[in-house]
Amino acid sequence: MGLGDYPADYNPSVHGPYDPARYYGKPDTPLSQVKLSELGSWLARRNKSPQAVAGAFSRAFWRWQHKYVLPKRSGIAPFLQLVFGSMGVFYVLNYGRISSHRNYKYH
Amino acid sequence: MLSRAAILSGQNSRALVAFARATATSPANNAAESTSSSSLPRPVRQEAGRVRYGFIPEEWFEAFYKKTGVTGPYAFAFTFSTYLVSKEIYVLEHEYYSGLSLLIMWTYGIKALGPKVAAYLDKEVDDYEKGWNQERVDEKANLEDQIKNEEKLQWSIEGQNLLIQAKRENVALQLEADYRARLLSAYQAVKSRLDYQLEKTNAERRIAQKNLVEYVIAKVKASITADQEKQNIDRCIADLALLAKA
Numbered sequence: 423m424g425l426g427d428y429p430a431d432y433n434p435s436v437h438g439p440y441d442p443a444r445y446y447g448k449p450d451t452p453l454s455q456v457k458l459s460e461l462g463s464w465l466a467r468r469n470k471s472p473q474a475v476a477g478a479f480s481r482a483f484w485r486w487q488h489k490y491v492l493p494k495r496s497g498i499a500p501f502l503q504l505v506f507g508s509m510g511v512f513y514v515l516n517y518g519r520i521s522s523h524r525n526y527k528y529h
Numbered sequence: 530m531l532s533r534a535a536i537l538s539g540q541n542s543r544a545l546v547a548f549a550r551a552t553a554t555s556p557a558n559n560a561a562e563s564t565s566s567s568s569l570p571r572p573v574r575q576e577a578g579r580v581r582y583g584f585i586p587e588e589w590f591e592a593f594y595k596k597t598g599v600t601g602p603y604a605f606a607f608t609f610s611t612y613l614v615s616k617e618i619y620v621l622e623h624e625y626y627s628g629l630s631l632l633i634m635w636t637y638g639i640k641a642l643g644p645k646v647a648a649y650l651d652k653e654v655d656d657y658e659k660g661w662n663q664e665r666v667d668e669k670a671n672l673e674d675q676i677k678n679e680e681k682l683q684w685s686i687e688g689q690n691l692l693i694q695a696k697r698e699n700v701a702l703q704l705e706a707d708y709r710a711r712l713l714s715a716y717q718a719v720k721s722r723l724d725y726q727l728e729k730t731n732a733e734r735r736i737a738q739k740n741l742v743e744y745v746i747a748k749v750k751a752s753i754t755a756d757q758e759k760q761n762i763d764r765c766i767a768d769l770a771l772l773a774k775a
Binding site: 498521 | 574576578615616620624639
């Protein structure tokens with residue numbers, strides 16, 4: 423599976439047109455339904471190769487696109503989410519400099 | 530004669546009409562419908578996700594409801610931000626205050642202009658979609674029009690059958706009228722010839738009779754002598770005298 427290829431599990435004659443937000447492999451238990459005792463084995467089952475991680479981020483991005491950006495009557499929500507999301511990201515990136523502006527010595 | 534006229538007046542046209550209709554209504558090629566790809570589900574465009582305060586997904590609030598009730602998410606947000614601020618994990622430096630003023634300005638701007646911009650953009654979206662759809666709708670209407678015209682034409686061609694039948698009857702009537710006129714003219718021609726012969730024979734007989742009478746009279750007159758004339762007149766006078774006496 424090189425760059426620009428479809429996922430190995432995607433079969434056009436079974437799945438129909440390609441949906442970039444959909445996982446075509448065998449679905450595991452969703453994280454929200456995993457019990458704490460099974461969390462270790464659940465994490466061990468995850469595919470942690472760079473391709474799989476990139477694929478997961480790509481699917482998340484497309485899920486967000488489908489839900490907030492691409493609908494016919496999408497509002498201002500995706501733009502505000504982008505603004506607040508980047509606020510969070512840049513706060514974390516700049517945290518080393520921002521933390522020097524602390525007003526109190528003891529907490 | 531009559532059958533040839535029938536051929537000329539369109540006996541064959543019925544077969545032509547049948548041929549034309551068979552080709553016009555033969556079923557279209559339906560191969561495109563039987564491909565397997567059309568039976569698979571196609572992705573459908575989603576409705577926009579519901580959010581609160583312009584950007585926070587509704588699902589995040591609903592995730593709290595089962596455990597905490599409706600105030601849970603607000604309590605969590607308030608306590609968590611209190612924690613972040615009091616521990617100075619989130620530092621209230623100058624950017625915080627500029628962000629606060631920006632937030633106020635943006636909130637006012639979105640509240641004031643949002644509905645108008647949304648209405649304008651919704652209208653644009655509808656116009657854009659309509660622009661793409663209109664061609665398809667027009668094409669469909671056009672094709673339906675053509676089908677209607679075609680059906681009307683077929684219907685009018687069926688009318689041609691009636692017309693041809695009427696014309697055929699008309700031709701038969703003309704032929705009958707012609708036949709009778711010719712019969713009459715033949716009768717009249719024969720009759721006039723016979724009349725002529727009759728007239729001629731009568732005239733000849735009359736003339737012959739007249740000539741014979743004249744000939745006989747002339748001969749009789751020629752045979753009468755002066756003596757006989759005198760005897761005759763004397764006889765006449767004697768007869769008159771006898772009559773007078775009586």
